[in-house]
Amino acid sequence: MNNLYFIIPELFISLCVMxxxxxxxxxxxxxxxIFYFSCLIILVSLAINLNIKLQGKIFLFNNSYVVDDLxxxxxxxxxxxxxxxxxxSYNYVKVNNILKIEYPILILCSLLGMLVMISxxxxxxxxIGLELQSLALYVLACFNRDNLLSSESGLKYFVLSALSxxxxxxxxSLIYGFSNSTNFNEISQNFDFEYGVVFGMVFVIxxxxxxxxxxxFHMWAPDVYQGSPTSVTVLFAIxxxxxxxxxxxxFLYGPFLNLFDEWQVIIIFLSIASMILGAVAAIGQKNLxxxxxxxxxxxxxxxxxxxxxxxxEGIQSSLIYLIIYLIMNLAFFSCLFMLKRKDKFFENIDDLxxxxxxxxxxxxxxxxxxxxxxxxxxxxxxxxxxxVFMAVIQKEMYFLAVVGLLATVIAAFYYLRIIKIIYFDPxxxxxxxxxxxxxxxxxxxxxxxxxxxxxxPNFINKYVVNILVI
Amino acid sequence: xxxxLSSLIILPxxxxxxxxxxxxxxxxxxxxxxxxxxxxxxxxxSLYLWRIFDPSISAFQFVENRIWIEGxxxxxxxxxxxxxxxxxxxxxxxxxxxxxxxSTTKYRLKEFLxxxxxxxxxxxxxxxxxxxxxxxxFFEGGLIPMFLIIGIWGGNxxxxxxxxxxxxxxxxxxxxxxxxxxxxxxxxxxxxxxxxELGIQENYQKLLWLAFFSSFAVKTPMWPxxxxxxxxxxxxxxxxxxLLAAVLLKMAGYGFIRFSVGLxxxxxxxxxxLVYTLSLIAIIYTSLVALMQEDMxxxxxxxxxxxxxxVTLxxxxxxxxxxxxSIFQMISHGLISAALFLSVGVVYDRxxxxxxxxxxxxxxxxxxxxxxxxxxxxxxxxLPGTSGFIGEFLVLMGTFKKSIxxxxxxxxxxxxxxxxxxxxxxxxxxxxxxKTIDVNKMVDLNKYETIVLSSLAILVIxxxxxxxxxxxxxxxxxxxxxxxxxxxxxxxxxxxxx
Numbered sequence: 001m002n003n004l005y006f007i008i009p010e011l012f013i014s015l016c017v018m019x020x021x022x023x024x025x026x027x028x029x030x031x032x033x034i035f036y037f038s039c040l041i042i043l044v045s046l047a048i049n050l051n052i053k054l055q056g057k058i059f060l061f062n063n064s065y066v067v068d069d070l071x072x073x074x075x076x077x078x079x080x081x082x083x084x085x086x087x088x089s090y091n092y093v094k095v096n097n098i099l100k101i102e103y104p105i106l107i108l109c110s111l112l113g114m115l116v117m118i119s120x121x122x123x124x125x126x127x128i129g130l131e132l133q134s135l136a137l138y139v140l141a142c143f144n145r146d147n148l149l150s151s152e153s154g155l156k157y158f159v160l161s162a163l164s165x166x167x168x169x170x171x172x173s174l175i176y177g178f179s180n181s182t183n184f185n186e187i188s189q190n191f192d193f194e195y196g197v198v199f200g201m202v203f204v205i206x207x208x209x210x211x212x213x214x215x216x217f218h219m220w221a222p223d224v225y226q227g228s229p230t231s232v233t234v235l236f237a238i239x240x241x242x243x244x245x246x247x248x249x250x251f252l253y254g255p256f257l258n259l260f261d262e263w264q265v266i267i268i269f270l271s272i273a274s275m276i277l278g279a280v281a282a283i284g285q286k287n288l289x290x291x292x293x294x295x296x297x298x299x300x301x302x303x304x305x306x307x308x309x310x311x312x313e314g315i316q317s318s319l320i321y322l323i324i325y326l327i328m329n330l331a332f333f334s335c336l337f338m339l340k341r342k343d344k345f346f347e348n349i350d351d352l353x354x355x356x357x358x359x360x361x362x363x364x365x366x367x368x369x370x371x372x373x374x375x376x377x378x379x380x381x382x383x384x385x386x387x388v389f390m391a392v393i394q395k396e397m398y399f400l401a402v403v404g405l406l407a408t409v410i411a412a413f414y415y416l417r418i419i420k421i422i423y424f425d426p427x428x429x430x431x432x433x434x435x436x437x438x439x440x441x442x443x444x445x446x447x448x449x450x451x452x453x454x455x456x457p458n459f460i461n462k463y464v465v466n467i468l469v470i
Numbered sequence: 471x472x473x474x475l476s477s478l479i480i481l482p483x484x485x486x487x488x489x490x491x492x493x494x495x496x497x498x499x500x501x502x503x504x505x506x507x508x509x510x511x512x513x514x515x516s517l518y519l520w521r522i523f524d525p526s527i528s529a530f531q532f533v534e535n536r537i538w539i540e541g542x543x544x545x546x547x548x549x550x551x552x553x554x555x556x557x558x559x560x561x562x563x564x565x566x567x568x569x570x571x572x573s574t575t576k577y578r579l580k581e582f583l584x585x586x587x588x589x590x591x592x593x594x595x596x597x598x599x600x601x602x603x604x605x606x607x608f609f610e611g612g613l614i615p616m617f618l619i620i621g622i623w624g625g626n627x628x629x630x631x632x633x634x635x636x637x638x639x640x641x642x643x644x645x646x647x648x649x650x651x652x653x654x655x656x657x658x659x660x661x662x663x664x665x666x667e668l669g670i671q672e673n674y675q676k677l678l679w680l681a682f683f684s685s686f687a688v689k690t691p692m693w694p695x696x697x698x699x700x701x702x703x704x705x706x707x708x709x710x711x712x713l714l715a716a717v718l719l720k721m722a723g724y725g726f727i728r729f730s731v732g733l734x735x736x737x738x739x740x741x742x743x744l745v746y747t748l749s750l751i752a753i754i755y756t757s758l759v760a761l762m763q764e765d766m767x768x769x770x771x772x773x774x775x776x777x778x779x780x781v782t783l784x785x786x787x788x789x790x791x792x793x794x795x796s797i798f799q800m801i802s803h804g805l806i807s808a809a810l811f812l813s814v815g816v817v818y819d820r821x822x823x824x825x826x827x828x829x830x831x832x833x834x835x836x837x838x839x840x841x842x843x844x845x846x847x848x849x850x851x852x853l854p855g856t857s858g859f860i861g862e863f864l865v866l867m868g869t870f871k872k873s874i875x876x877x878x879x880x881x882x883x884x885x886x887x888x889x890x891x892x893x894x895x896x897x898x899x900x901x902x903x904x905k906t907i908d909v910n911k912m913v914d915l916n917k918y919e920t921i922v923l924s925s926l927a928i929l930v931i932x933x934x935x936x937x938x939x940x941x942x943x944x945x946x947x948x949x950x951x952x953x954x955x956x957x958x959x960x961x962x963x964x965x966x967x968x
Contacts, residue, residue, distance in 0.1 A: 371614055376640075377607040386603075386647075393651045401651070405644035412640055413633070416617070420629055424621050454607070457539045465540075 003060045006052060006067045007119075009045040009075065013112045016041045017105055024101035031101045035093070038104035039086050042111070046079040063183050064122035069467045071119045073319075074246045078118075081238050081326050082111050088330070088442035089231035091435070092337050092345065098143050098229055106143075107235065110136035114243035118250075123172045123182040126247065130168075130211075133240060134161055140235065141228045153227025160220045161210065168207025174200030175255070187255040201256050205266055208251065211244035212300045213293075215273035222285075225293035230345065233289050234333035237296050238326045245303055245322060249315055252307060253469045260310055267308045268400060274301030275404050279411040288336060288347050291414065292329070295373060298411055299325050305404055306388045309395045316464045317387035323460055324384040324453075327446045331369045334443035338362055340432045349418060354427030363422050365447045372450045374415040375408045380453035473534050474519060475547045478557070479595050481512050482564075486587040494580045502572045505583040509565035509590065516554075516561040525551050525943045528950035530600060530663060538604075546661060547598040551947035552797060555940060556597040556717075556724055559804045563716045564590045566922045567709040570812060573918040574819050575623065575707065582623060585615040586709060593717050597724060602650045602660040605729075609685075609721060610643050616714065624705040631698075631705035638698040642688035649681035653733075665733055669958045672736055679737035682730050689722035690782060693752040696775045703771035704824075708815030711767065715774050716808035720800045723781045727793065731785060732951060735959045738786065745786040746876050752779030753883035761890045766814045766824045769894055770807060773850060776883060777803045783880060784865035788955060792868025793948050798940060799861025802933060806849040806858055809926040813843050816919055820911050826894065831903035836914045840899045842923045847895045849930045851888040857933035 004011065020034050027033075049072065057068040086107065093099045113133025120126035138161065142154025176182050178197045179190040191197060206217060213221040225233050256263055278298025285291040303325065306318030339346040356363035372381035385408065389401050453460070485508030492500050523531060533548035549557065567586055575582055592615070595608035613636055621632035654660050657668055670678065688695045699719075703711045731738050753776050760772035777799065784796030816839060817832070818824050833840040849856035852863075862884060869877040903909065915923065933940060 376614060377610045382607075382610075386651075389648070390651050390654070393648065394655050398648065398652070401648050402645070405648060406641070409637060409640045409644060413637060416633060416636060419617075420621060420632075423618065424629055424632075461539065 066121040087438040149227035164210035171203025222293040271304040275407040314391035317391040331446035353425040374412040378454040482587040482590040513561040551944035619710040623707040631701040642685035645681040646685035675737035679734040686722040700771040711811040716804040749783040757886035787868040789868040795864025802857035851891040
């Protein structure tokens with residue numbers, strides 16, 4: 001019974017998923033109710049999660065499940081962002097005719113998968129969580145089934161993701177073969193330098209790198225981002241990345257810690273490649289969702305840079321990076337949801353032309369968000385990079401720091417291009433101004449955080465500094 | 471103690487927030503008065519600050535120190551004799567910009583004024599900050615409003631210029647960021663005062679100096695990274711050019727004095743030949759380029775590069791006269807270049823062209839304007855009796871002590887400066903009035919323009935005859951800087967004689 005206390009959020013969500021499935025069968029037109037109830041459920045599980053107090057780490061179910069500071073914190077972050085994602089996208093979902101009962105249920109399923117994945121302390125539990133979230137996401141990607149691009153993106157995501165899952169599973173089996181256990185604690189004790197083990201580790205890293213779309217495993221991201229309904233794209237951009245990066249931390253600083261020298265090179269390579277490719281490839285994009293896909297690739301590169309350090313400061317800087325990244329993405333996609341004219345949503349960069357004349361507030365938010373994404377002080381995006389490079393330079397990895405910061409200059413170019421189109425170009429027809437409350441709230445809230453973060457950086461940092469992984 | 475510096479920094483920002491909530495009307499009177507009120511209030515606060523500032527103390531005054539990021543970085547501001555002059559320059563130039571914007575710009579006036587006020591906050595912040603990270607925040611933050619000022623209110627090629635300005639500056643600055651973080655890990659602090667005491671290990675100094683140099687050299691701008699400046703100036707609206715020339719360029723000169731010389735004395739000595747060479751090239755080459763310009767703004771922009779060459783030359787002589795001259799040159803260039811850009815703005819508003827060949831004989835139709843332009847032209851070429859002379863003279867004097875050859879070559883730059891400025895004045899003001907000029911449009915200076923230009927002219931002449939108020943303010947601070955420099959290098963390379 002004691003075991004169950006710590007997994008109440010997970011239990012609660014899974015029970016609700018089952019209940020909703022039944023409700024959806026018996027009640028007609030229940031999709032709207034279920035959508036709002038799902039938001040509520042996420043909030044309730046967030047509240048439960050915040051109330052769990054613990055000292056140190058707690059292992060459950062024969063050490064296969066762990067609840068610690070890191071997992072609790074990331075769970076809260078994921079639940080909060082899931083709430084805002086749903087809260088802000090209701091209008092989009094309704095207008096695009098994808099408000100079916102399965103939609104919120106699938107989101108809840110993937111959420112459940114992420115929570116399991118974050119808390120897992122065993123290869124098998126981890127894999128179950130990963131697959132649960134991925135399967136739900138495949139379906140969500142092609143949820144707009146009348147749309148050719150959406151179906152294509154779902155299929156593409158499924159095929160490539162299945163391949164990476166296969167690699168990951170193969171890596172897990174190698175690890176099991178060489179360490180005689182699937183449990184993280186035991187693996188880290190039995191782990192020593194052997195080629196088989198290193199191979200296993202590389203496969204696992206490849207599988208995880210695919211999930212966070214780090215270069216060279218990023219090919220799926222732009223197509224899937226563009227094809228999926230925007231309300232799902234924002235999900236892709238935020239939730240799986242946070243979950244997968246946390247698992248990255250758990251793997252690298254758990255079972256693989258003895259192989260630090262081996263994986264450090266790999267992560268540095270992934271990080272530099274992502275930063276540069278993300279910055280260069282985004283320059284030619286015309287579609288905002290595609291552009292943000294490349295931008296998130298490069299952002300993941302910076303988050304990975306923090307992990308290369310092997311210090312608690314590095315991990316904390318990556319976590320802060322993730323939080324600020326998710327706030328910026330939430331804000332950016334909220335802006336995208338507002339580009340609606342006569343029940344049609346716009347997602348090309350050219351559609352923003354001259355936005356500033358008719359929508360001054362929306363363009364100001366765009367301005368703040370884009371400069372923040374580019375990492376210009378004093379906005380929050382700068383501090384995200386600042387902390388990461390603090391950690392990187394502490395370890396005297398100047399090359400990584402200089403390359404990373406020069407990549408921000410390249411990246412600044414395409415963010416500036418959007419600002420140029422918004423502010424300097426001739427104006428177009430006005431967009432709809434009737435915006436529902438959830439969207440407005442999300443946009444204003446997240447933009448304000450970005451803008452005034454510099455006044456008191458401690459208000460995010462203080463939650464992170466207590467998380468000691470090593 | 472009342473946080474006077476913080477209020478100086480935050481006041482324009484509050485004004486900008488206030489402006490957002492004022493509805494823009496046809497005549498925009500509310501907006502105009504609020505922005506004027508805020509900038510003038512700031513100007514008077516800074517004058518009051520100058521009054522209560524004690525120039526005989528070498529330490530930083532009005533220091534505020536607050537915890538900002540726990541156990542990591544403090545928000546620390548404070549001023550010495552060097553920074554206070556730049557603050558006053560900023561608070562003096564900004565209201566002039568606001569006046570000139572108010573009377574000329576119609577298009578999105580509110581946003582323009584907001585950008586200028588935000589810019590003022592950031593510029594004052596740069597000159598106040600005593601922590602490297604805080605300095606970097608203000609220094610970089612200035613890119614955002616300036617990018618918008620050039621991009622939204624600029625000329626035909628404004629997009630190109632705005633991008634060039636932004637990206638050039640950003641490349642230099644990110645290297646400085648790496649250096650700042652490295653300093654934190656090497657010395658354990660980014661507090662400038664503490665760093666002055668601790669000093670930075672010798673083996674790191676050269677690389678760190680280069681990283682800082684990359685940022686300041688772009689901003690100064692030094693040859694060969696000066697190319698963004700003519701573009702930015704030509705395309706920027708008048709007020710943007712004024713802010714850029716009068717204050718933004720001075721951030722780099724200030725940075726050289728405060729950080730490059732102050733923190734990395736050994737590296738500074740090591741890199742003297744590099745700085746001398748680049749400065750001389752800037753002085754001679756850009757003067758020659760300025761001779762050939764057909765656009766008035768471009769000519770003044772190139773002359774700015776040449777004048778800033780004197781500034782860098784003076785700083786890296788490490789003599790009292792040289793540094794004194796550099797600071798004086800910066801202040802005086804701040805006044806004169808601002809005035810010249812405003813003067814170009816005056817005729818541009820009337821005729822919508824900046825080409826020199828489109829103007830001739832203005833002395834016949836705009837006598838008041840011609841007098842003003844003459845004062846500023848003579849100031850720019852460094853005629854004795856104007857503030858331009860004192861700066862250049864002191865710099866050359868300092869340079870003579872160190873290297874006669876360098877000083878001789880730099881003196882040629884003074885002659886070239888006289889050549890292009892006088893030729894410009896001859897072509898624009900003298901001769902017959904061109905037939906293409908619509909005489910009815912070319913009315914003489916109106917009320918606002920007269921106020922703005924004559925206040926600048928008075929200062930240019932006043933400081934030309936009485937440089938003492940400025941020199942008295944910063945002389946102790948320079949002595950202190952040179953003492954720090956001597957003690958940390960262990961050499962008595964920097965002479966501390968007056």
